[in-house]
Amino acid sequence: MENLNVSGSPHIFERSSKKRIMLFVLLALLPAAGYGVFLFGVRALLVMIVSVVSAVLTQILMQVLVKRKVKVDGSGVVTGLLLGMILPPTVPLWMPVVGAFFGIAIVKWVFGGFGYAMFNPALAGRAFLMAAWPALMTIWRGVDGVTGATPLGALKIGGIKTAGYFELFMGNVGGSVGETSALLLLIGGLFLMVTKVIDWRVPLAYIGSLSLLMFVLGEDPVFHVLAGGVMLGTFFMATGYEGMPLTKKGRVIFGIGCGLLTVIIRLYSGMPEGVTYAILLMNGFSPLIERWTRLRPFGYVKKVNKNG
Amino acid sequence: MATVSFRKGFVLPHRKFTEKSKIEALGMPKKVVIPLQQHIGKECKPVVKVGDSVKVGQKIGESEGFVSAPVHSSVSGRVVEIKEWLHPLGKKVLSVVIEGNGKDDGFKENKNVEKLSREKLLKIIKEAGIVGMGGATFPTHVKLSPPKEKKIDTVILNGGECEPYLTTDHRLMMEFSSEIVKGLKILMKVVGAKKGFIGIENDKKDAIDVMRKAANGVEVVKLKTKYPQGAEKMLIKALMGRVVPLGGLPMDVGVVVNNVGTAKAVHDAVYFGKPLIERVVTVTGDVNEPKNVMVKVGMLVKDLIKECGGYKGTPKKVIMGGPMMGIAQSSDNVPVIKGSSGVLVLDDVEEPEERECIRCAKCVDYCPMNLMPVTIAKFGRADRIKQAEDYYANACFECGVCAYVCPSKIPLVKWIKYAKGKINENGKPKR
Known part of the structure; x- marks a missing residue:
């Protein structure tokens, strides 16, 4: 027997793959997305469908443009669905197309595509739309079908709370397509934590630091955790692998940073909501945090300076 | 008493199909090829000539220097050749080829x-x-x-x-x-x-x-x-x-x-008074009769496979050692040496397609040395050797956990080994 395969060790591999990860994330998102359709009607479904289709098509287009083998791995679907879920249900349908194109073509593929996108593409898409068409991005529809402010918006403008804990927890409030139900997002998030798809440290650090700081500043921490995009952001956006540090300690710092920035934006800026920018900013800090928290190997001994 | 362990690491599949099979002693092989280097350290000098007859346990290679170990004949017979032969580590090593005559005089017990x-x-x-x-x-x-x-x-x-x-x-x-x-x-x-x-x-x-x-x-x-x-x-x-x-x-x-x-x-x-001339080897995987055998050092793997019923199909890989750290052989015409713990035959080799790193950090989470394998591999691949060293490439002992768990099937061990090779070739002290 000659000329056998001599590839290096190890010679066996675990049967885990990227596909499984994407499938689990989609599964975890579906309840909250479905609830969005129930709450806001067919319009919300259309927003998500247009978003998913444009994201997948942009992904294929970019792979063709950069002359890579076209692979459909589900990440386009996830990005598209996430983008759809963080848009107001009232947006014109060309907006998810633009948002998906910006997020995937510019933020993901200009940086190198799979595994190289530093910033979460869905959030980047939303941030772009907010900057370009702020008016269109802030027409909210309440649950009764009439135009109205989101709970966070009402708090910012009028200083009043338009929704109680229970309504916020169940999601019976105005907001983006898939962000309203804290309960369903929590279920999805727990599922991903149990299956180890996402690291529990990030949501814990995020929610923990946000509520602590809100409490210290005399705000209502429960309201601020349940209202707006915190639940969707912490479980499904902040935990995106590409935008957070590799180390566990780094992930805790990352999560805390997201919480602090969210508080600062919500309380001291002109905007009612800050999850999008908080996570995007921390995405930018992630490589630095990773370097600060570089692991020391097993058996590492601090070098002792013998002269002093 | 409690069960003890270490931090990190990974639970692998068991696959120990031969754990119940008793060690089977094989007869004296007709031919053995005994490499003069079966250890880390200096190669031995042959102390026999072609044509010499040797006995079981007779020294045939004298160690040179302190970090070295002598080698002995595992059979009784005649030296027919002394030449370079393919070694399980992949290089060619001067080896003594002996034709056996089947005799075995045994060893005397030391009572004191x-x-x-x-x-x-x-x-x-x-x-x-x-x-x-x-x-x-x-x-x-x-x-x-x-x-x-x-x-x-x-x-x-x-x-x-x-x-x-x-x-x-x-x-x-x-x-x-x-x-x-x-x-x-x-x-x-x-x-x-x-x-x-x-x-x-x-x-x-x-x-x-x-x-x-x-x-x-x-x-x-x-x-x-x-x-x-x-x-x-x-x-x-x-x-x-x-x-x-x-x-x-x-x-x-x-x-x-x-x-x-x-x-x-x-x-x-x-x-x-018996030198190290035989060892237990697990022959397993896609062979007809997987078993544990007591093998004379120098027996060729192809002869050993015959003793285990032959190959089941067409082997793709023949591995000396285990599936995690063993070395895939280019040919089965290599001898069993003192360190050969197993011969693993795989017909159906998993050749996973490499994909891009998704930064899931699984390699970091399971590395028993608490390293950041993907970072070291990335620097190694880019020939940024200084950075690979700064991330403690030299602390890696190549256990293979990182490459095993990687969902993108990146050959992390290969690139870390490459980085280590580059670091140490500059003659820098090992960390």
Whole structure:
């Protein structure tokens, strides 16, 4: 027997793959997305469908443009669905197309595509739309079908709370397509934590630091955790692998940073909501945090300076 | 007693199909090819010529220098060739080819073992050509001769056998428990250690029971079944809570670690004057009769496979050692050497398609050395060797956990090895 395969060790591999990860994330998102359709009607479904289709098509287009083998791995679907879920249900349908194109073509593929996108593409898409068409991005529809402010918006403008804990927890409030139900997002998030798809440290650090700081500043921490995009952001956006540090300690710092920035934006800026920018900013800090928290190997001994 | 372990690491599939099969002694092979280098260190000088007749156990290669170990003939017969031959490590090594005549004169028992001094015992171990039989093949007498300032208080025998498929150490413990314990006592005497441990993973419950019965004053400890539990730093941490400093050796924390097979070889050398000329090998995977066999060093793998019923199909890979750290052979015309713990045949080789890193950090989460494998590999691949070194590339002992768990199937070990090669070729001190 000659000329056998001599590839290096190890010679066996675990049967885990990227596909499984994407499938689990989609599964975890579906309840909250479905609830969005129930709450806001067919319009919300259309927003998500247009978003998913444009994201997948942009992904294929970019792979063709950069002359890579076209692979459909589900990440386009996830990005598209996430983008759809963080848009107001009232947006014109060309907006998810633009948002998906910006997020995937510019933020993901200009940086190198799979595994190289530093910033979460869905959030980047939303941030772009907010900057370009702020008016269109802030027409909210309440649950009764009439135009109205989101709970966070009402708090910012009028200083009043338009929704109680229970309504916020169940999601019976105005907001983006898939962000309203804290309960369903929590279920999805727990599922991903149990299956180890996402690291529990990030949501814990995020929610923990946000509520602590809100409490210290005399705000209502429960309201601020349940209202707006915190639940969707912490479980499904902040935990995106590409935008957070590799180390566990780094992930805790990352999560805390997201919480602090969210508080600062919500309380001291002109905007009612800050999850999008908080996570995007921390995405930018992630490589630095990773370097600060570089692991020391097993058996590492601090070098002792013998002269002093 | 509680089951002990180390931090991180990964639970691998068991796949130990031969754990119940008794060690089968093979007859004298008709031909053996004995490489003059079967250890880490300097190659031996041949002390026989073509045409010489040799006996079982006769020295045929004399060690050169301190870090080296002599080699002996495993058969009785005639030297037919001395030439370069393919070695399991992938290079060609000067080897002595002997045609066997089937005779075996056996060895005489030494009745006065108790009276032997430490120096005398050490000399016997050195002359018997004993090396680490777990696969590393570091000369045992060197390990047993630490510098004076390093006081050794403990000898650990590694019965972890954490690689899937392999069952050599398991069967050795089942069938040679008292020899192993006697070997351990000799090792303890040589280094002056008071304490002796035998660590065994808890997937080998029968071996734990058998060894406990034979223990006679040494401690048999149950280890959690987790890879790489058999790595010496992990083993020392699990058994004693001591941490070998980065770049250091077990002797820096007063410990010497040996494989159970090495202890058996030490026993045979001291009690019977028998050099290291045979070892247990697990032949497994896609062969017709997977089993554990006592093999003469120098037997060719192709002959060994024939003894195990031949290949089941068309092999894609023939691996010397286990599936995690073993070396895939280009040909089965290679000899079994002192460090060959297994021959694993795989017909259906998993050749996963490499994808982009998704930064899931699984490699970081499971690395037993607490390294950041993907970062080191990334720098290695980009030839940014300084950065790879800054991320402690040299601390990696290539256990393969990172590449095993990677969902994108990135050949992390390959690139880390590459980085290490570059770091050490510049003649920098090893960390």
